[in-house]
Structures are given as C-alpha cells and as structure tokens.
Amino acid sequence: MLSAETIVQSLASGLLMGLLYGLIAVGLALIFGLMDVVNFAHGEFLMTAMYATFGLAVLVGLDPLLSAPLVAAALFVFGALVYLGIVRFAMRAKKNIGMVQIFTTFGLAILMQGLAQFLFTPDYRSIANSWLGGKTLSVGDIFLPVPQLAGAVVSIATFGLLYFVINRTDFGRALEATREDAGAVALVGIDRNRVFAIGWGLGAALVGLAGAIMATFFYIYPDVGSSFALIAYVTVALGGFGSVFGAFAGGIIIGLVEAITAMILPPSLKSVGIYSVYLAVVFLRPRGLFGSI
Amino acid sequence: MTTTPLLETSHVWQRFGGVVANNDVSITVAPGEIVGLIGPNGAGKSTLFNLIAGATPPSDGTIRFDGEDVTALPATARCKRGIARTFQVVKSFESMSVIDNVIVGSLVRTASIGQARDKALEVLEFTGLLHRAHAPASELIPSEKRRLEIARALATSPKLLLLDEVLTGLTPSEAQYGVELVRRSRDRGVTILMVEHVMEIVMPLVDRAIVLDLGRVLAEGKPADIVRDERVIGAYLGERHRARSA
Amino acid sequence: MDAASFAQGRFREFMLAVLLVAGVATLPLFVKDVYIQNILVLTLMYAALSQSWNILGGYCGQISLGHALYFGLGAYTTALLFTKFGVLPWFGMLGGGLIAALIALALGYPCFRLRGHYFVIATIVIAETAYLLFLNWDWAGAALGVDMPVRLDSWVTFQFARSKLPYFYFALMLAFVTWIVTWAFENSKWGYWWRAVKDNADAAESLGVVVFHSKMAAAAVSAFFTAVGGSFYAQFVAYIDPGSVMSFQFSLLIALPAVLGGIGTLWGPALGAAVLIPLTELTRSYVGGTGKGIDLIVYGMLVISVALARPDGIVGLFARRRRARASA
Numbered sequence: 001m002l003s004a005e006t007i008v009q010s011l012a013s014g015l016l017m018g019l020l021y022g023l024i025a026v027g028l029a030l031i032f033g034l035m036d037v038v039n040f041a042h043g044e045f046l047m048t049a050m051y052a053t054f055g056l057a058v059l060v061g062l063d064p065l066l067s068a069p070l071v072a073a074a075l076f077v078f079g080a081l082v083y084l085g086i087v088r089f090a091m092r093a094k095k096n097i098g099m100v101q102i103f104t105t106f107g108l109a110i111l112m113q114g115l116a117q118f119l120f121t122p123d124y125r126s127i128a129n130s131w132l133g134g135k136t137l138s139v140g141d142i143f144l145p146v147p148q149l150a151g152a153v154v155s156i157a158t159f160g161l162l163y164f165v166i167n168r169t170d171f172g173r174a175l176e177a178t179r180e181d182a183g184a185v186a187l188v189g190i191d192r193n194r195v196f197a198i199g200w201g202l203g204a205a206l207v208g209l210a211g212a213i214m215a216t217f218f219y220i221y222p223d224v225g226s227s228f229a230l231i232a233y234v235t236v237a238l239g240g241f242g243s244v245f246g247a248f249a250g251g252i253i254i255g256l257v258e259a260i261t262a263m264i265l266p267p268s269l270k271s272v273g274i275y276s277v278y279l280a281v282v283f284l285r286p287r288g289l290f291g292s293i
Numbered sequence: 294m295t296t297t298p299l300l301e302t303s304h305v306w307q308r309f310g311g312v313v314a315n316n317d318v319s320i321t322v323a324p325g326e327i328v329g330l331i332g333p334n335g336a337g338k339s340t341l342f343n344l345i346a347g348a349t350p351p352s353d354g355t356i357r358f359d360g361e362d363v364t365a366l367p368a369t370a371r372c373k374r375g376i377a378r379t380f381q382v383v384k385s386f387e388s389m390s391v392i393d394n395v396i397v398g399s400l401v402r403t404a405s406i407g408q409a410r411d412k413a414l415e416v417l418e419f420t421g422l423l424h425r426a427h428a429p430a431s432e433l434i435p436s437e438k439r440r441l442e443i444a445r446a447l448a449t450s451p452k453l454l455l456l457d458e459v460l461t462g463l464t465p466s467e468a469q470y471g472v473e474l475v476r477r478s479r480d481r482g483v484t485i486l487m488v489e490h491v492m493e494i495v496m497p498l499v500d501r502a503i504v505l506d507l508g509r510v511l512a513e514g515k516p517a518d519i520v521r522d523e524r525v526i527g528a529y530l531g532e533r534h535r536a537r538s539a
Numbered sequence: 540m541d542a543a544s545f546a547q548g549r550f551r552e553f554m555l556a557v558l559l560v561a562g563v564a565t566l567p568l569f570v571k572d573v574y575i576q577n578i579l580v581l582t583l584m585y586a587a588l589s590q591s592w593n594i595l596g597g598y599c600g601q602i603s604l605g606h607a608l609y610f611g612l613g614a615y616t617t618a619l620l621f622t623k624f625g626v627l628p629w630f631g632m633l634g635g636g637l638i639a640a641l642i643a644l645a646l647g648y649p650c651f652r653l654r655g656h657y658f659v660i661a662t663i664v665i666a667e668t669a670y671l672l673f674l675n676w677d678w679a680g681a682a683l684g685v686d687m688p689v690r691l692d693s694w695v696t697f698q699f700a701r702s703k704l705p706y707f708y709f710a711l712m713l714a715f716v717t718w719i720v721t722w723a724f725e726n727s728k729w730g731y732w733w734r735a736v737k738d739n740a741d742a743a744e745s746l747g748v749v750v751f752h753s754k755m756a757a758a759a760v761s762a763f764f765t766a767v768g769g770s771f772y773a774q775f776v777a778y779i780d781p782g783s784v785m786s787f788q789f790s791l792l793i794a795l796p797a798v799l800g801g802i803g804t805l806w807g808p809a810l811g812a813a814v815l816i817p818l819t820e821l822t823r824s825y826v827g828g829t830g831k832g833i834d835l836i837v838y839g840m841l842v843i844s845v846a847l848a849r850p851d852g853i854v855g856l857f858a859r860r861r862r863a864r865a866s867a
Contacts, residue, residue: 038656089847098655099602103798103846106791111839117832222832230663230787237660269671275664282657283649346745372747384742386735388803397735400728401747409728410542449746 002263005141010259012142018255019152022248023210024228025235026162027203029247032236034199037087040105043229044112045204049075049211050220051120057127057215064130065150068212072205079204080197082108087200088193109225116222125220133216147217154209159248166244171198207232231271234278240291249289253277297360299324299484300345300376300453305354307340314340315351316508322453327475327485329499329516331492333529336505338488339381342455345486346378347371359452372401375452379442379459381488385430392417392426394441398448413448419481420444420474436467440474447478454478456487460494472498496520504528549726552805556722560715567704574824576703580775582816583710584768589796589808590717591764596794597803598721598730599757600737601651602659605666606793609639609762611673611785613769618685618779621696628697632770639766643758651754663787670785684780687773697774706775713771714809717764721805724760733757737803765793799845801854810854815841 028042039045049071056067086108093100127133135146166172218224235254239246254274261273282288298321307315315337322328330338343349345356347368355364363371377398386394392413399409399416417423420440425433433441439459446454460471468491475498479485489495496502496516503513506528512519519525563583570576588610596602616638617631626634650661674682689698699705724730732753735743740750773779783789800811819838826833 032656086843086847093847099798099802100846102602102659103795104843107839107842107844107846109839110835110842114832114835114837114839117835122832226787230667233660234664237657241656266675269675272668272671275668278664279649279661282653282661286653286657288657348741348745368744369747369749372745378745380742380745384739386738386742388738389734393731393734397731397743397748398746400731404728406726406728406731407542409731410545445742445746 007263009142010263011256012144013148014256014259015252016144016148016152016255017258018252019155020148020210020214020251021228021231021235021254022251023151023155023158024207025232025239025251026159026244026247027206028232029236029239029241029244030162030206031200031203033242033244035091035196037091037101038105038233039087039200039203040102040229041082041109041112042207042232043225043227044109044116045075045079045207045225046211046214046228047116047220047222047225048078048112049208050215050218050224051116051125052208053212053215054125054127054220057130064127064212064216065132068154068209071212072208075208075211076201076205078201080201082204083197083200084193088196091196109229113222113225120222122222126218127215127220130216132213145217147213151210151213154213155248155251158206158209159244162244231274234274238278238281238288240285240288243288243290246288246290296323298322298357299359300486301357302341302345303355303357305341305344305356306352307337307344307349308352313508315344318354318505318508318510320503320510320513322484322486324452324484325479325482326501327479327487327499329495329502330486330488330505331490331495331502331519332505332511335507337508338505339457341505342378342457342488346376346455372449372451375450376455377446377449377451377453378455379439379446379457381457383435383438383442385433385438385441385445387429387431389430390427391422391430391433391441394430395444395448398445401449412450416444416448419447419477421470436463439463439471443474443478447483451483453484453486456485458488458490461490468494492520553722556715556718560711563711564708567707573703576707578817578820580703580707580710581820582812583707583714584771584775585792585796585816586809586812587710587713587717588765588768588793589800589812590714590721591761591768592793593797593802593804593808594721594724594733594764595754595757595761597797597807598724598737599733599754600803601754601757602794603662603761604659604787604790604794605662605664606761606765607785607787607789608666608669609643609765610769610772610789610793611669611779611781612639612642613766613771614773614779614784615673615679615685615769616766617770618687618773619679622685622687627695628770628774632767635766635770636763639762639769640759643762644755647755647758651751651758663790666785666790667787670781670787673781673785680780682780682782684778684783685773687777689777698777706771709771710775713764713768718805718809720760720764725805729753729756734803795842799842804854807854 024046028039031037031039052071052074053064053067056062056070057064086104087101090101090104091097132147132150136143137146137149231254235250236247238253239248239250257273257277258270262270265272300322302318302320305315305318306313318341330341332338344351347363347366347370351364355362357363358371358374358376361374363374366374386397392410395413395416396406396409399412403409403412414423414426417426420443422437422440422444425437430438430441443456443459456475460468463471472494475485475487487495487499499516501513502516502519504511504519504525511528512522512525566579567576570579592603592606613632613635616635617628620626620631620634621628646665650658653661673679679685687698689700692699692702694705732743732748735746735748736750736753744750769784772784796811796815797808798811799815800809801807818841822834822837826837
C-alpha cells in the first residue's frame with residue numbers, strides 16, 4: 001500500500017520531470033507552429049546538446065549550469081543550419097510534402113545517431129561532478145532532486161519569456177504572421193527563409209537548454225534522444241499542435257501521468273500510461289487540448 | 294398548378310458560436326429550374342450551400358429533397374440521392390488524371406469500372422475536357438479545373454447541381470462557355486442552384502434569383518425585377534458603404 | 540486512349556510482373572552463396588511488407604508508423620500457436636492475418652477520426668504500447684520471446700534448417716501476391732476511393748465516397764498481409780522477440796522502401812526494397828560490425844537524399860516517359 005508521503009513524493013518528481021518535458025517539447029511545438037513541420041530529429045538535437053555539455057564539462061571543466069547558455073547558443077546555430085542546409089529543400093516538394101519532411105528529418109536522426117556513435121562510441125557517459133548533480137533539496141518530507149528542480153525553474157522561466165516574446169514583441173508577431181500566411185508575409189518584406197531559420201534555431205536552442213540540464217542527471221549515449229523524442233511528440237500532440245501553452249500543459253500532464261503509472265505498473269510499462277492518456281485525449285478532442293491545427 | 298419542389302429548405306438556421314450565418318431561410322427550387330443565389334459578401338450563401346449539400350448539419354430547420362426529409366443525412370448519402378456540388382476553392386484530386394477524377398464521381402452509380410469509365414468519357418466530352426482526359430489534374434489551368442469540378446459532379450448523375458461561384462474570375466470567353474455549359478446541363482435534366490457574384494453574367498442565365506443579405510432571404514423573383522428592387526440595391530450599396538467606413 | 544488500349548496496358552503490366560517473378564525464381568540457380576540468398580529472401584519479404592503498407596499509406600494516404608504491430612501480431616500468432624498448441628504455421632499465418640485485420644478495424648474506429656500528425660503519432664504510440672505489453676507478457680515469453688526449434692525439414696511445418704530456398708520461394712510468392720492485390724485494387728472502386736480520400740477527403744465525400752469505410756478497408760487489407768509477412772518471418776528465423784518484430788525501427792523499415800521507390804505507386808515498394816535492403820544489409824555486414832555507426836551514417840544520408848531528391852521515388856523517373864506514351 002502506498003503511503004500518502006510516497007504519493008506526494010512521486011507526484012512532485014513527476015511535476016518537475018513534466019516541466020522538463022515541456023521544455024523539451026516546446027522547441028518542437030514552435031517549429032511546427034511556425035511551418036507545419038514535425039522534426040523527427042528532435043531527440044537527436046537533445047542528444048547533441050547533452051554531448052556538448054558533457055564535452056565542455058570534461059574538456060574545459062565548465063559546469064553544465066554555466067555552459068547551458070553556450071550550448072543553447074550552439075544549438076541555435078545548429079538548428080538554423082539544419083533548416084538552411086536540409087529542411088529548406090524538403091519544403092520545396094510539390095507532392096507528398098508530409099512524407100518528405102517526415103523522412104528527411106528521420107534520415108537526419110539516423111545520420112546524427114550514426115555520427116554520435118562514430119565520434120563518441122556507444123559507451124554510456126555521465127558527468128561525474130557538477131554543481132547541480134547528485135544534490136537534493138528537502139521541502140518538508142519531500143525530496144526534490146536539484147537538477148530536476150533547476151530544469152523546472154528554467155522551463156517555467158522559458159515559457160514565461162516565450163509568452164512575452166510571441167505576444168509582445170515585433171519578432172514574435174512576425175513569427176505568428178509567417179505562420180498565418182507565409183506568402184503575404186513576403187510581400188511585406190519579411191524574408192520567409194530568415195524567419196524559418198530563426199524559428200528552427202530557437203526551437204533547437206530550447207531543447208539545447210533542456211539537454212544541458214539533463215546531462216547532469218542522465219546517462220549520455222547515442223540513442224538517448226529516441227525515447228525523449230517520442231515523449232516530446234506525444235506532449236506536443238496532447239497539448240495540441242500550434243499551441244506553445246499546449247506544450248507546457250502537455251508536459252506537466254505527461255510528467256504526472258508517468259509518475260502515477262510508475263506507482264501502479266511495473267517500471268517497464270511506465271510509458272503505457274502516457275500513451276493511453278494521449279489516445280484518450282485525442283479520441284475525445286481530435287486536435288489535442290489546445291490545438292489550433 | 295404547383296409542382297412539388299425538388300429542393301425545399303424550411304426555416305433553416307445556422308449558428309456558429311455567437312454568429313448567425315443563416316437566419317430563418319426558407320427557399321424552394323423547382324425541378325428543371327436554374328436558380329441564382331446572390332447577395333453581398335457575408336450574406337450566408339456558402340453556408341447555405343454547405344447546409345444543402347450536407348457538409349454541415351443545420352442548427353435548426355429542415356431540408357427536403359425530392360419529397361424526402363434529408364436534414365439528418367450526411368453529404369455522401371445526399372450525393373447518392375442526387376445532390377452534387379462544386380467547391381468555391383477547387384478541390385481536384387491532384388495526384389489523379391482528369392478522367393480518374395471524373396470516374397470517382399461515376400462510381401456513385403455503378404460499381405463497374407468499365408461503366409464508370411464510359412460515363413466519365415461521356416461527361417468529359419460534354420464539358421469539353423476530353424482532350425485532357427489523361428493529363429494529371431495538377432497540370433490543368435484554373436478554368437479547366439473549374440470545368441473538371443463540374444464534370445465530376447455531373448458524373449454522379451445528379452438531380453440537383455449546386456454550383457459555387459463557377460463563373461467568377463473567368464475571361465469573357467471562358468465565362469461564356471461556362472454559361473452555355475450550365476444551360477446544356479439543364480437541358481439534360483439537371484436542376485441548378487448557383488451562387489454567383491458576377492451579376493451581368495448570371496442574371497441573363499437564371500430563371501429566378503434569390504437574394505440573401507446578412508443571413509436572411511431579402512428578396513426573390515425574376516432577375517429583371519430583382520435588379521430593380523430597392524431593398525436589393527440598398528443591400529449592395531450598403532455593402533459598399535460598410536466597406537468604405539471600415 | 541480508349542477502353543481497349545487501357546485493358547491492353549493493364550494486361551501488359553501483369554505480364555511484366557509474371558516475367559519478373561519468373562526471372563527472379565531462376566536466381567537460386569546462379570546464386571549459391573547462402574549469405575546472398577538470405578539477402579534475397581529479406582528483400583522479397585520487405586517488398587511484400589512495404590507493398591502492404593503502401594495500400595494504406597500510399598494509396599489511401601493514411602501514414603502509419605506503427606505497422607510493426609501487425610507484423611509482430613502475425614509473428615507471435617504463428618509462433619505461439621505452433622509452440623504451445625502444435626497448430627501448423629499455415630493456419631497460424633491465416634489466423635495471424637485475420638487477427639491483425641480485426642485489430643486494424645477496431646483501432647481504425649477511433650483512429651480514423653484523427654488527421655495528419657495526430658494520426659501518425661497515434662499509430663506510433665499504439666504500436667509502442669503493444670511492444671511494451673509483449674515485453675511484459677510472460678506467457679508469450681516476455682523479453683526472451685519465442686523459440687521455435689527446427690526439428691525436421693518439412694513443408695508441413697514450414698521449417699527448413701539448412702536450405703533457404705523454400706523460404707525464398709514463399710517470399711517471392713508473397714511479394715507477387717501483394718503486388719497482384721495492389722494491381723487488382725488499383726482498378727477497382729476501392730482503389731479510386733482510396734486515392735480520392737488521400738487527395739481530398741471533403742471532395743470525396745461530396746462525390747459519395749464514405750471516407751471512413753474506405754480507410755477501414757485499406758487498413759484491414761494492409762494489416763492482413765503485413766501479418767502474413769510477420770508469420771513468414773517467424774518461420775524463417777525460428778526465433779522472435781518483441782525487439783525484433785514489434786519495434787518502432789521496424790515500423791519505419793516497412794514504410795521506407797515504399798517512400799524510396801515511390802509512395803502510392805504499384806512498383807514503388809518492390810523497387811525501393813530492391814535498392815534499400817541489399818544496401819542496408821551489405822553496409823551493416825561490411826561496416827556495421829565495428830560498432831562505429833558508419834552503417835547508420837550511410838543509411839541516414841541515403842534516406843535524406845532520397846526524400847529530398849526524388850519525392851516521387853524511383854518510379855518518378857519512369858513516370859514521365861509512360862505518361863508521354865499514354866497521351867499519344
């Protein structure tokens with residue numbers, strides 16, 4: 001029988017993880033909301049950020065908390081380059097554009113996994129010492145792992161910032177406008193490719209931030225992105241494609257559901273709870289909770 | 294002597310959230326007529342079309358077709374009963390050839406591909422697209438795509454054909470061809486209800502005109518009377534006034 | 540083009556397939572290397588699987604990235620019926636196919652309400668759930684899977700310890716059957732409805748096509764043959780586990796030949812399998828063993844270039860010539 005304490009502990013951890021999932025997912029939601037492309041290499045972007053953080057920690061001795069902004073910036077550049085170098089061409093397809101972008105980004109995912117395996121071997125890595133790693137904060141009887149806590153704080157801050165940028169700045173309005181009507185936007189002098197590249201950069205930077213934090217408490221290996229990628233897709237779809245707030249809410253729900261499921265079912269069936277909730281939600285609301293598309 | 298109307302909408306309402314798109318609309322269309330549905334922008338013409346075609350159910354009211362209450366029937370069932378439609382924004386099957394597009398329509402009446410193909414060829418000849426039968430639909434020019442929409446709909450052997458702005462934005466010769474096509478379709482026994490904007494073209498064509506404004510039926514009657522009707526003129530002028538002051 | 544020349548074209552297409560099958564059937568006379576024979580069997584199997592996937596994904600436009608579910612169901616049904624109840628694989632194959640078709644219909648009922656990416660993710664998630672369930676299902680062997688020791692070579696139990704040839708011929712037949720099924724449907728009302736639904740569901744409805752029924756039919760046919768392929772695989776490798784027959788990677792591998800060869804076309808999946816599978820297998824054996832991931836790098840680049848350069852697939856290269864001939 002589970003005690004009230006255990007349940008609360010579980011939910012608290014789930015909430016923190018959920019906020020982190022939201023941070024992982026929001027980059028995906030942003031890119032999709034901007035240009036209707038689902039980036040099937042999103043998990044590999046996360047993996048890249050984790051390796052980058054690991055590299056900086058091991059080679060330069062830079063703590064993940066400090067390197068997080070650097071990693072995010074690097075991922076920004078990377079994301080923009082991926083758009084300009086690969087995705088841009090996928091968008092030109094006249095037929096089957098959905099298939100083209102799915103398989104283009106999927107091919108990229110395989111390529112990135114292969115490169116990671118080639119450069120770093122399949123060995124599991126971890127960052128032994130970091131400011132955040134291994135520490136817990138106790139609030140009453142609840143133990144909150146510091147890395148997850150930091151992740152949650154960064155997540156909330158990021159969503160707040162995103163809300164501000166999208167709704168209150170010119171750039172945010174340009175993003176919205178480009179989503180609404182890319183053709184008309186060109187007439188007003190906004191370069192569509194530039195907006196898309198920045199969008200991809202931003203999406204990658206966000207997941208880069210998540211990756212930097214996750215490197216403090218997760219093993220790093222070439223495959224690590226795949227499982228988080230699926231959670232990210234489910235989070236975005238649950239929240240509804242096209243809604244940044246949906247990614248936030250979706251992440252929290254997914255985190256909580258995962259925690260609750262872990263209490264009831266054996267660990268290997270943990271994800272079944274998330275999948276069931278996704279299916280239940282979309283069967284009732286075919287566009288997710290807050291989806292506009 | 295009154296003939297049973299082919300189509301009859303009775304006190305039909307369509308509400309979207311707080312907006313009333315169709316307000317107590319009751320119209321009839323007699324077999325063999327060509328009826329024009331006109332009105333300024335936002336009058337509710339497309340909404341009414343969707344209601345008649347079965348794309349959306351009405352919030353209130355009934356729709357009777359060929360003596361049967363079809364209000365609860367979806368678009369597919371109405372098509373089988375004899376209502377066919379075109380779309381304002383052309384929705385051709387881009388990955389298929391022209392003839393295959395039309396065959397999809399013919400398949401409502403027959404399960405045999407051979408018969409469906411024969412019917413499709415006949416309809417393509419009727420709409421002047423036979424020479425393009427094997428071209429991919431994606432390669433047609435806009436006016437040809439419009440004709441394809443009509444051809445597809447005609448292939449379903451409809452009793453009532455709903456045409457949604459098929460003559461808009463055409464060159465004068467294309468529009469003339471379109472007008473002839475509508476007349477010839479009626480001669481084949483198809484009743485036509487058409488939404489149009491281009492008054493000069495549609496008024497000489499239709500037997501009767503129904504004017505919608507702000508969701509309601511404003512007036513109906515012979516084209517010659519409608520164009521002189523003060524309420525109708527006021528509605529269109531009012532539209533221009535509304536546009537100017539916006 | 541009138542009806543007569545159209546029928547002629549159809550006949551010619553069929554004869555071409557017969558000739559190809561006959562040609563491929565003679566390959567074992569020249570190819571004695573067991574390793575290469577293995578690649579041939581796999582190529583044919585993937586051609587059949589991808590052709591089945593293509594019915595739902597290519598013709599009807601419903602992209603499923605969870606088809607490993609049906610493959611796995613086929614494999615497990617055959618394996619479990621054989622090892623637990625002694626049911627011959629031939630019946631297991633049929634049973635697996637029917638179970639898969641029924642499940643496809645049951646899932647289709649809620650899933651086909653979903654559009655676009657929501658649908659794709661639903662297919663992924665459902666397959667993953669099944670994968671996790673099988674991983675934890677002790678009666679079905681859980682993570683260890685099902686072992687089917689080959690006792691004696693026999694067509695009755697469809698098991699052959701040494702020779703690959705019986706498997707080769709069966710796979711060839713399966714590839715041919717799925718091709719014929721696609722060919723037949725192409726010129727049937729279902730084929731027309733599927734393509735209409737794919738291109739524009741609203742317009743299809745306005746022309747009397749019941750979109751839902753179309754999707755369900757495509758799903759059932761597609762699932763049935765995918766499961767038969769899975770049953771075949773179980774017999775071929777004599778050992779299955781959730782990771783090898785129900786994983787997400789597998790779902791992608793089923794779809795990829797169709798995308799490469801030409802999605803929604805008759806020859807696409809076979810062409811794509813013919814190029815992709817030998818390439819994958821050869822890369823893996825020459826390069827993959829090192830654990831350096833070079834096979835993944837090559838594979839990834841191949842997928843990207845195919846998706847970008849030729850969204851119509853290999854078939855797109857031939858399409859223009861055929862169209863020019865048709866309008867003559």
